[in-house]
Amino acid sequence: MSRRVFALGLVIVCLFSLMSSVAAAPRVIRLAHVVNERDGFHIAALKFKELVEARTKGQLAIEIYPNASLGDERTLLEGMQLGTIDMGVITNGPVANFLPRMAAFEMPFLFASAQEAYYVLDGPVGKKLLAELETVNLKGLAYAERGFRNLTNSKRPVATPDDIKGLKIRVMENPVYIATFKALGVNAVPMAWTECLTxxxxxxxDGQENPINVIYAYKLYETQKYLSLTRHTYAPALFVMSLKLYKSLPADTQKILVEAAQSAAEYERKWDADQESSQLQEIAKNRMVITQPNLELFKQAVKPVYDSYRDKFGGLIDEIQAEIKKMKR
Known part of the structure; x- marks a missing residue:
C-alpha cells in the first residue's frame, strides 16, 4: 500500500512540474524586417528583444525574422492588419501607403539634421501620427531610424540636378518619393527593396537612394560606382505591430512594449550615427566615387513638390516646420 501511495505521489509531483513548466512557457512575438543582419533595423530589433525579454522576466519571447523571410514590407503590414504577422521594424515609406499622412515626414529637405527629425518624431506631431495608425488596424510603438537618404548610380557622378536627369532610379513605392525624383528629371522606378538588388x-x-548604412550593409559598391551625398530625405522607420495583438495584451505588457521600442529606437539612432563615418571610409576603400553635391540647386528643383503636397497633408507640413522653429528658439 505504501508503495502505491508513493507511486501516486510521484505521479502527482510530475504532473504539477509539467503543468508548471507549461504555464511558464513564454508567449512568442515574431518580429520581422526585410534587411540583413548588418543593417540598423536588425540592431534595433536585437535591442528590443533584449529589453522586452528582460522587463517581462521571460513571459514574452521575441523571435526575429530578418532578410524578408516573412515577406516584403507591404506584405508584413498587410499581415499585421489581418493579425497573421505580429510586428516589424518597417521603413516609413511603405507605412505611408496605409496612412498617407505619414509621407509628410519624408518631404525633400524637410529636416536639416537628425536632431530636428527626432524632436518632431518624438514630440506631439509624431505621437499624433502614431495614434492615427490605429485607424488602419496598426499599432505604432515608436520611430526607429532609416536615416538620411543618398543617391547611388552606376553611370556618372552627380553634383547638380542636371547630372541626374534621365537616369533610371529605384525609389520606394511611395508617391512623395516618386514626385521628388520626377521633379529632378529622373525616370523614377517604384520598387520594393526585395526586388531592388536584382x-x-x-x-x-541605373541607381537607387538609401542611407549610408544600407549602402554599406548591402555592399552596393559592387554594382554602383558613384555615391552622391544628397541627404535629400530623412526617412524614419517604425516599430509597428498588429493592433489586434497589441489589444490582446495586458496594459502593463503594452507599456513595456512601447517603452522598449522607444529605447531600442534611440539605441539604433546612436548606433547609426557612430557607424556612419567608418562605413563611408569602407565604401571609399571599395573604390566608390563619393561626391558632395550642390544641395541648394537640389532644394530649388524640388520646391514644386511642396506646392503639390502642402494641401494634401492638411496642414501637417506647416505643423512640422513650426516644431522645427520651436526647437531652434
Missing amino acids: ALQQGVV
Whole structure:
C-alpha cells in the first residue's frame, strides 16, 4: 500500500512540474524586417528583444525574422492588419501607403539634421501620427531610424540636378518619393527593396537612394560606382505591430512594449550615427566615387513638390516646420 501511495505521489509531483513548466512557457512575438543582419533595423530589433525579454522576466519571447523571410514590407503590414504577422521594424515609406499622412515626414529637405527629425518624431506631431495608425488596424510603438537618404548610380557622378536627369532610379513605392525624383528629371522606378538588388545587378535600373548604412550593409559598391551625398530625405522607420495583438495584451505588457521600442529606437539612432563615418571610409576603400553635391540647386528643383503636397497633408507640413522653429528658439 505504501508503495502505491508513493507511486501516486510521484505521479502527482510530475504532473504539477509539467503543468508548471507549461504555464511558464513564454508567449512568442515574431518580429520581422526585410534587411540583413548588418543593417540598423536588425540592431534595433536585437535591442528590443533584449529589453522586452528582460522587463517581462521571460513571459514574452521575441523571435526575429530578418532578410524578408516573412515577406516584403507591404506584405508584413498587410499581415499585421489581418493579425497573421505580429510586428516589424518597417521603413516609413511603405507605412505611408496605409496612412498617407505619414509621407509628410519624408518631404525633400524637410529636416536639416537628425536632431530636428527626432524632436518632431518624438514630440506631439509624431505621437499624433502614431495614434492615427490605429485607424488602419496598426499599432505604432515608436520611430526607429532609416536615416538620411543618398543617391547611388552606376553611370556618372552627380553634383547638380542636371547630372541626374534621365537616369533610371529605384525609389520606394511611395508617391512623395516618386514626385521628388520626377521633379529632378529622373525616370523614377517604384520598387520594393526585395526586388531592388536584382534590378541593380541586371542593370534594370541605373541607381537607387538609401542611407549610408544600407549602402554599406548591402555592399552596393559592387554594382554602383558613384555615391552622391544628397541627404535629400530623412526617412524614419517604425516599430509597428498588429493592433489586434497589441489589444490582446495586458496594459502593463503594452507599456513595456512601447517603452522598449522607444529605447531600442534611440539605441539604433546612436548606433547609426557612430557607424556612419567608418562605413563611408569602407565604401571609399571599395573604390566608390563619393561626391558632395550642390544641395541648394537640389532644394530649388524640388520646391514644386511642396506646392503639390502642402494641401494634401492638411496642414501637417506647416505643423512640422513650426516644431522645427520651436526647437531652434
